[in-house]
Amino acid sequence: MKWKGRQASRNVEDRRGQRVGGKGIAGIGGGFGLILVIVFTLLNGGNPGDIVNNIGLGEPEQSSGTYEGSAREEEMADFVSVVLRDTEEVWTDIFAENGLTYREPTLVIYKDQVESACGIAGSAVGPFYCPGDQKLYIDLSFYDDLSQQFNAPGDFAMAYVVAHEVGHHVQTLLGTTDEIMPLRNEMSETQFNKYLVRFELQADYYAGVWAHHAQGMGYLESGDVEEAMNAAHQIGDDTLQKQARGYVTPDSFTHGTSEQRKRWFDKGFQNGTIQGGDTFNAKNL
Structure with a gap:
């Protein structure tokens, strides 16, 4: 990606100099509870204990300090700001x-x-979007995790991560989030998971829509889109579960299979419009 020298967003909060502590973790607002941080985590195929250990109850305390990242980390901060x-x-x-x-x-x-606004989360949760404050949260060390742990290297793979979380923001603005999330109180976990899969695949579609338009911005290079497609494939529920425990349980899927994630990203990339991303009524998911 030829991203250096491009304009960065002004909508960035750098909290790397802050420490969150106290007796525990803040409660999650909005009535959705623990599911919010889990749902809006890009990687949902690991050990649920990793998430639970980073989310709890209590009153947080914050203290500010100075933080000096490595040259590589500062470069990644600039990169995600540009994306x-x-x-x-x-x-x-x-x-x-x-x-x-x-x-x-x-x-x-x-x-x-x-x-x-959705509570307190640790870096093990991965990148996530909180509709309560309409903010995306990213620990920059995830770039290395994406490359080394999940076999999805490349700048555009990380750009896909950002675009996916922005896709959740688009869903919030369009009212999709408010329509889908209350359903978890009306059905079983297995039934609700089917809606979560369609919810996440729509965010993948929206990430593809962004990639479609990024072609005309002058910084995509040969192989960039393939990096995003590979990332979408590597973080499918089936792939992650096979890697973690050697077998899959489809009823527990919340993000979609590798094939589905890759296909819906590609569909958004080909279409480039909001229209065509109605995963909730799609017969061939």
């Missing part, structure tokens, strides 16, 4: 074309642990 700026341009235009107004989200960069 966020490009998503702002794309979605502002798309919303305007559809007679809507796009409200830009905020990207929070943190280290180890962070407090959000």
